[in-house]
Amino acid sequence: MSTCTRGTRSGSGSAQRRGGCAGFLLLPFSLAARVCRPARAGRLTDEGIERAQVARTAIGFVATAWLLFAYPLRESAVTILGGKFIELLISAGLLLVLVPIALAVFVYAARPPGPAFYRARMRGPLVALGGLFGTALLLVLAGPTADLAHWSAWGEFWYVAQLLIGVLYLFALPFGLASAVLCVHHSFRTADVHEVLPPLVSPVLVWAMSAVQLFDAPSVAAPLGVRLLFLAAPPLSVTALSVWELRRLRVRYGVTLRGALGR
Structure with missing residues (x-):
């Protein structure tokens, strides 16, 4: 009995160590x-x-994958992936401007x-805004292109500073993404402010991103009709989903924009 107990404890400790390592890597x-x-x-x-x-997000991923495999690529896969990453950053940047404006208008319009x-x-949106903006600022200041020459005056502390900055950067990069x-x-x-705000903000962001993408060169050699379909589908589907979400909130829970504003 004691042998089996020791074996069980040993396995449990190994599992905890593996879980601890995975938990550390997943911490950002x-x-x-x-x-x-x-x-x-x-x-x-x-x-x-x-x-x-x-479901809408999954359909979007599947449709994008089909488009990339169905037609010849005009750019390399790495370039296309980089373009998607840039689109994500642009979306986050637009929201950094759009969300404070939307919240200010919403609060001002309420009775x-x-x-x-x-x-x-407001604590929740402010924490999210501050977390992303602060991380982006940190990545710029401590990134590979940052000018850290002034640290050399600290002598042996320069190497410690390099190590700490490297560890911080490796944590901040996945956290920022x-x-x-x-x-x-x-x-x-x-x-966190009100349930009607996400379905009101999301379509504005997606339509703005579609306007930005009008000036991007197509990444695949697809027919014009297919390209127009993939350009119009995201904003139309998000708008339709937002309208349905607002209707569901009204019908099932009695939550409306007029009620949120006290009008």
């Missing part, structure tokens, strides 16, 4: 999830809406006591 992503996902207590959640959003009530809920994805998906936690 788990921290990004805590910073960028809506977390207000009592926030209304609907599984049907969440499933529809996941008392709405403004004070919603201002108290995960934060950008989650902030775009969750519209910078605007649901």
Whole structure:
């Protein structure tokens, strides 16, 4: 009996070590999830809406993969992947401007006591905004292109500083990427202020991104009709999903924009 017990404990310890290592590697992503996902207590959640959003994202990935395999590429796969990464950064940058404006308009348009009530809920969006902006600033200041020559005056501390900056950069890079994805998906936690805000903000972002993509050269040699379809499908599908989400909130839960504004 004692042998079996020792074996069980040993296996458990090994599993804990493996879990601890994996947990350490996943720490930037788990921290990004805590910073960028809506977390207000009592926030209304609907599984049907969440499933529809996941389904739309999955369909978009499948359609994009089909487009890339069905037609000849005009650019290398690395260039296309880099373009998608740049689009993600542009989306996050647009939201950095759009979300504060949307929140300010929403709070200003609400009737008392709405403004004070919603201002108290601003912590979530501010944390997400500050987390992503601060990480982007850190990556610029501590990145490979940063001018760190002034550290050489610190003598042996220069090597310690290099090591610390490298570790910090390796943590900040996956955290920043995960934060950008989650902030775009969750519209910078605007649901923490009110549930009607994400379906109102998302279509504006996607239509703005479609306008930006009008000036991009096509990455595949597809017919004009196919390119136009893939250009129009994202904003139209997001808009349709947002309209459906607002209707579902109204019909099932009695949540409306007029009610949110106290009008």
